[in-house]
Amino acid sequence: MAYDNSKRANASSLSTMYGRITHNENSRMMKICFCSDMDKSVLLNNFDKRGWMQVTADDDWNFYWAGTQTCRNIFSVDSGYRMHDNQIINHFPNHYELSRKDLLVKNIKRYRKDLERDGSALAEKVNDGGINGPKYLYLDFIPVTFVLPADYNMFVEEYRKNTQSTWIMKPTGKSQGAGIFLINKLSKLKRWSREAKTSFHPAIGKESYVISRYIDNPLLIGGKKFDLRLYVLVTSFRPLKAYLFKLGFCRFCTVKYDTSVTELDNMYVHLTNVSVQKHGGEYNNLHGGKWSVQNLKLYLEGTRGKKVTEKLFGGINWLIVHSLKAVQPVMASDRHCFECYGYDIIIDNNLKAWLVEVNASPSLTSTTVNDRILKYKLIDNILNIVLPPDGIPDVRWNKIPSAENLGNFELLIDEELASQTQEDNILGSMTTGKQRINNRWK
Numbered sequence: 001m002a003y004d005n006s007k008r009a010n011a012s013s014l015s016t017m018y019g020r021i022t023h024n025e026n027s028r029m030m031k032i033c034f035c036s037d038m039d040k041s042v043l044l045n046n047f048d049k050r051g052w053m054q055v056t057a058d059d060d061w062n063f064y065w066a067g068t069q070t071c072r073n074i075f076s077v078d079s080g081y082r083m084h085d086n087q088i089i090n091h092f093p094n095h096y097e098l099s100r101k102d103l104l105v106k107n108i109k110r111y112r113k114d115l116e117r118d119g120s121a122l123a124e125k126v127n128d129g130g131i132n133g134p135k136y137l138y139l140d141f142i143p144v145t146f147v148l149p150a151d152y153n154m155f156v157e158e159y160r161k162n163t164q165s166t167w168i169m170k171p172t173g174k175s176q177g178a179g180i181f182l183i184n185k186l187s188k189l190k191r192w193s194r195e196a197k198t199s200f201h202p203a204i205g206k207e208s209y210v211i212s213r214y215i216d217n218p219l220l221i222g223g224k225k226f227d228l229r230l231y232v233l234v235t236s237f238r239p240l241k242a243y244l245f246k247l248g249f250c251r252f253c254t255v256k257y258d259t260s261v262t263e264l265d266n267m268y269v270h271l272t273n274v275s276v277q278k279h280g281g282e283y284n285n286l287h288g289g290k291w292s293v294q295n296l297k298l299y300l301e302g303t304r305g306k307k308v309t310e311k312l313f314g315g316i317n318w319l320i321v322h323s324l325k326a327v328q329p330v331m332a333s334d335r336h337c338f339e340c341y342g343y344d345i346i347i348d349n350n351l352k353a354w355l356v357e358v359n360a361s362p363s364l365t366s367t368t369v370n371d372r373i374l375k376y377k378l379i380d381n382i383l384n385i386v387l388p389p390d391g392i393p394d395v396r397w398n399k400i401p402s403a404e405n406l407g408n409f410e411l412l413i414d415e416e417l418a419s420q421t422q423e424d425n426i427l428g429s430m431t432t433g434k435q436r437i438n439n440r441w442k
């Protein structure tokens, strides 16, 4: 879709009907015009409930729930499109700095290096005697990852340090488990490269992949692997303002976890994506292999204790905040934008949380009744946070929602409100005092 200013002129039919929405008394009577690339009931029902009117992208919209590509088009220099103060949109133009697997890793690695160079205590390293050398004490929350083909030689070096490790290969440009496979031998990677005609020679390779150390000791419940899907709303990157939706869920594999080599290609054992699991014979349509985060918390408090459970969830908040801080310098923090990210997190059996991926367009498809309720609430709560108290999109608003408008979201960080305090709180909920911080990550 191409955008140009002439389209804004074409939008006059609606503008004259309702008038440009401005912050005067009349505006309170006016309808909000929304545009959506997605035909999802959880979205449309929410807009409908608010009495909003659907318009096309060529009209003068106030609120756009767009696909990532549409958003990039709108912000592209070529489009010449200028948003006015009463327009907001659900993506940051370069969200891919966080949501593309290779860029996420690159940004986190750079963030750690920058902190290290600045002598920050956050970049402290510890030598746990492992063959892989010193680890970051507080920022070791992504599995060791390389981008292929660019980092092939570095990967081989790492692989040779421990040839017993399993690795997971993921194409950077795909989702829903497509093209993912596990390897436990370099020869398997080489064979695949030959068969797929994909060269891992840095100068020749075309499609890019990430290869990550496979977390082979996931926390199992009922013998099955699961990951967490958490929703994080960012309303600004500079200053950073982020909220965590408390109603996340676990997504379970349908087949019991099994590390034997014969099961390495069995994706029902290893990949937690619903898009993969729903094709399995064991998939349950009623609960969809999902469990609420609240249930997980109760289960962990009962089986492992309250303290370690709190520490785990503090650690999750910590990794979310620092993944956002890692992309903060490179994100175009346009005031018209907000974004709801789907965080995929795996917990290992030592109750350590690992960030697997961040999705910029988490699925709004509902696979179960509970799913529909949850996603409807998610959208409702997002709207309450991104809209000023009078409900009219306005980029001049200070983006400080009232406590009652947070709904099921909790504030993770608002650098404008109290920069250090919240970070301390997050760290504090993981542990208190330096010594205990050290213990946390040992």
Ligand SMILES: Nc1ncnc2c1ncn2[C@@H]1O[C@H](COP(=O)(O)OP(=O)(O)OP(=O)(O)O)[C@@H](O)[C@H]1O
Residues within 6 Å of the ligand: 143, 168, 170, 174, 175, 176, 177, 178, 180, 212, 213, 214, 215, 216, 227, 270, 271, 272, 273, 344, 346, 356, 357, 359
């Ligand atoms: N390093 C890892 N260790 C263990 N399991 C992993 C690892 N990376 C990914 N997985 C598993 O593979 C699944 C798919 O990985 P990932 O989410 O990165 O890919 P995707 O296909 O892009 O998924 P999505 O549709 O969520 O975008 C994860 O949900 C998780 O179950």
